Amino acid sequence: MQLIKIRDTASKFATAISRVLDVDVMIIDSSFQRVANTFRYVDDPPPVRTNSITGHAILTGKVMVVSDLTESESCKGCLDKAGCCISQIIAVPIHYEEGIVGAIDLLVPQGKHSPVFDNLELSIDFLERMAELLSSKLRNLDDYDKLSIIKKEREIILDFMEDALVYANELGEIVHWNSQFGALFHLDRRSEGTPIVDILDHPLIREAVAGHRQFSNQEFAYSDGSVSISGFLSFRVIQRNNIKYGMIFLFKSTDSAYNVLNDAPQVRSCSTFDSIKTEDPAMGAVIMAAKRLAVTDEPVLLVGPPGSGKSLLARAIHAYSDRGDWPFVPVDCRNFSPDYLEADIFGAREGGEDDFAPASKLRIARDGTIFFIHIEEMPFYLQRRILALMKSRVQADRSARVPRMVFSSSSDVLRLSSEGKFDEELGVRIAQNLIALPSLSERPGDIPILARSFIEKYKAIYRKDCFPEPSFFQRLSLMAWSGGVAELERTIERVVRNSHGQCVDSSSLASLLPGGSSGSPPLEEVMTLQECERQQILKAIGRFPNKDDAASALGIGRATLYRKLKEYGI
Structure with a gap:
């Protein structure tokens, strides 16, 4: 840190010291350059060199005092001695951290008597305190520079986030925001100090500022004509030692949330036509038909028995289309009340067919694909709303932000009609x-192909080193698989997870199949189906802390798992 950075402060110090002690004051930095000089009595002081009095103070870090320069050993060899007009000098080094950054010189010209040398100890003590004050000014500037760097780094990091973030003080007044939040709400530097409730007047924001109750990922929707945002809001209070210093709001848009889910490696890897493992001619024809329809915006109906791969094919259609970079939003029409399903699809607010609430699935999927699973389970009046929406879109401009619709059913919808x-x-x-x-x-020819694929997948997940024998695939091919590919995958997962050796053969399946164990359980050990289900859920969540993994192990969706947890009071 160089004294030149605080030249103005050093000049003020020099002037103040000169007035108090009635002498000239010169402040020198570690490169022997004058930073400040009062020039009250000495118009042209000699230059500072490494072998000068001041030079010795800077190089040694010691206070140098010369009461008579004509007798000083340091001055005898000075090149500027002949023209020097100084008779007395005190040089006090300026310490900063572990080094010397300069010195303060008191200069008494020839022919002038100064009381400074009458009480030398007091004068040196005063100068040392002045040197410490200059050092503290340097430290403040250094700290400010470091804080500026930290602030700039913080801004870069915050701007790197895809989510909108704003920091407010303990009164709820905006202090800082990242570029995403600023762009969303049209903020500029004049917005600093504005109450956040004036920028974003929403019940969740008002309650957070008033009550300081923290929360995470609360569903959030806001629109005021110029700004529209839907997604999830998180709120944190910044405090230390029970003292509140401020608060942070984090806004994650629904588009961002769904894109994160859709971009997850395990989702992305199984979302293409290449991920559908088959050598069956009929399934090959299915894939070709799906590819032809994928490049259009036409609605598609996927029909097949449970576990036949309808959801996987729907994702592949989405990924293959020009909407692949936008959200893929599944809607399960089964196991939900009509009111809940309507709010989930269209949103909770009233409005026309085109007026979707910000958090509705139709609005989230507006540039992507919405996938209605088990469409046959959708109530009639919601089917008619979907039909009315499809009719209204027939004449719509292709540039309109409209979701592409894909449907699946395990039943023949024409027969149901x-x-x-x-x-x-x-x-x-x-x-x-x-x-x-x-x-x-x-x-059946696809069973070994799919089984090998699932074995490799779960070997990596469970870190197993097992390989199947031919008898294993023979046994698999003889089984009915009423649950389709999903049931096969769950079975393979359990086999790999439970494997203890390197070999996986037909006996590995025995304990997983009905009648696999000898004998029947005593009557008193027979449980109800609900209790069996509850026990299996408890076992799954005990083994898999992550709810997604637990749901996958049980062969159900995450939403279904949460509903079961609530139903059984787990």
């Missing part, structure tokens, strides 16, 4: 692009 169990017009419309997936039992 004829029986009055499905809206006839919607059934006819979506069945125009119908793709029927064969069951796994209809393509």
